[in-house]
Amino acid sequence: MLPWIAGAIVVGVGAYLLDSAESENSSARKEYKRERKRSVASVESSFEEAERKDNLDKLFKIKRAKREVADGIYNELKSYQENFSDINLQLKNSKEMLSVLFLEKKSLATQKEKRAVQENINIVLDSRKELFKIKDELHLSIKSLKARLKEANQETKDIQEQINQIV
Numbered sequence: 001m002l003p004w005i006a007g008a009i010v011v012g013v014g015a016y017l018l019d020s021a022e023s024e025n026s027s028a029r030k031e032y033k034r035e036r037k038r039s040v041a042s043v044e045s046s047f048e049e050a051e052r053k054d055n056l057d058k059l060f061k062i063k064r065a066k067r068e069v070a071d072g073i074y075n076e077l078k079s080y081q082e083n084f085s086d087i088n089l090q091l092k093n094s095k096e097m098l099s100v101l102f103l104e105k106k107s108l109a110t111q112k113e114k115r116a117v118q119e120n121i122n123i124v125l126d127s128r129k130e131l132f133k134i135k136d137e138l139h140l141s142i143k144s145l146k147a148r149l150k151e152a153n154q155e156t157k158d159i160q161e162q163i164n165q166i167v
Contacts, residue, residue: 070152
């Protein structure tokens with residue numbers, strides 16, 4: 001009987017130790033799972049933050065490039081508009097010059113003098129034709145540049161909206 005009692009005690013102690021070990025093992029497993037979840041969440045959070053910063057950096061660079069393009073278009077547009085104004089002034093001055101030349105031609109008596117003035121009139125008229133051609137081309141270019149500037153400004157605005165969504 002003593003061996004049975006000793007066996008029962010050994011089995012009881014063994015069962016107790018096994019239950020205690022399983023309990024500690026279960027607790028360690030739970031702690032491992034918690035730490036793993038926390039680590040995975042931390043890595044994901046760090047990755048998302050790095051990705052967000054990278055996207056912001058790219059968007060700021062794109063915005064700066066778009067703004068430089070828009071500034072270049074604006075400067076070109078401004079130059080074309082100044083040229084357009086200069087041509088209009090030249091056309092106005094040439095019109096006044098034609099008026100003076102026509103009056104001068106009327107007042108002259110000889111055909112030779114009238115022919116000389118008419119040659120000057122023809123030169124001014126040819127110049128005016130060229131100026132009108134240039135003016136028409138400039139007008140089309142200005143119209144095109146305005147459309148390109150509007151598009152570039154809209155693209156810059158769109159990039160800023162994307163930046164605002166990320167921030």
